[in-house]
Amino acid sequence: MVGIIGELLITSGLVVLLFIGWQLWFYDGIVGNELQQQANAQSQRWNEQAAATPSPDPSETPDPDEPSTDAPPVQAAPANAQQFGMLVVPRWGADYYRPIAQGVGVYDVLNKGELGHYPSTQMPGEVGNFAIAAHRTTKGGSLHNIHELQLGDHIYVETAAGWYLYSFRNLEYVRASGVGVLDPVPQDPSTAPSERYITLTSCNPILTSVERIIAYGVYEGFFPRDASKPGFGAPQEIAATVTGTGAA
């Protein structure tokens, strides 16, 4: 009897160890691939829509690598848990392509591996702060390499309308209560925004939730999705990623 209990305990210990290894090193990659495929499929659908409805003002930006610096289109906030965009960060590799969904619900958004948009913050391209959160490890680890961002790194947010380009400015580390990072001007609640920011939040140190790591970026320009342009107007830097040809 004691022998049976002992064997059961050893077996369950091994199963738990196996689960941890599976969660950290195996399932992360599987979820990441699924997310990347979702993003590619969504981009494809948006391209088909763009092809079906020609742009009313074609070739406002003749060079696809020259972003429009006019006020970009701003989409209305979608329903909770609905995907409305994708994140592309060349620093994180040509196969980094992850969907963004509305809301920061743990079970309906974040644990699916999607990046979640804080509903209290602005939408992409809107004056103010577009703030999103995602896991750093497990569940696809969509912000796994957030600490590797370097000054000036390009952060693209893709929506049906096109690609919003932000450039990375700095990292910050805050407590879980540090909601100032979500202000329209981050950490400055008394100032009305005149610029467009992006804020990424994840857990820190890696594998724990003691603190939050925050990455800030500032808006640089907009690449409209346009069926008349090569690659539907996607910036050349990320063309391979958004068409799926950069997938590893």
Added chain:
Amino acid sequence: MYGALWRVLPGPWWVRLLILLVLLAAALAALVFWVFPWVDQFISLQEVTVDQ
């Protein structure tokens, strides 16, 4: 438990070993493809948002 399983299995030792390896592979596959993904959705050890 595992000793009893060994004694219950038929055939010479190498047949028993083969059966055990197949059983082990089946158990691992069930864990990795069904049990672990199912358990994973309930486990959320890390918090990634502020003020949550």
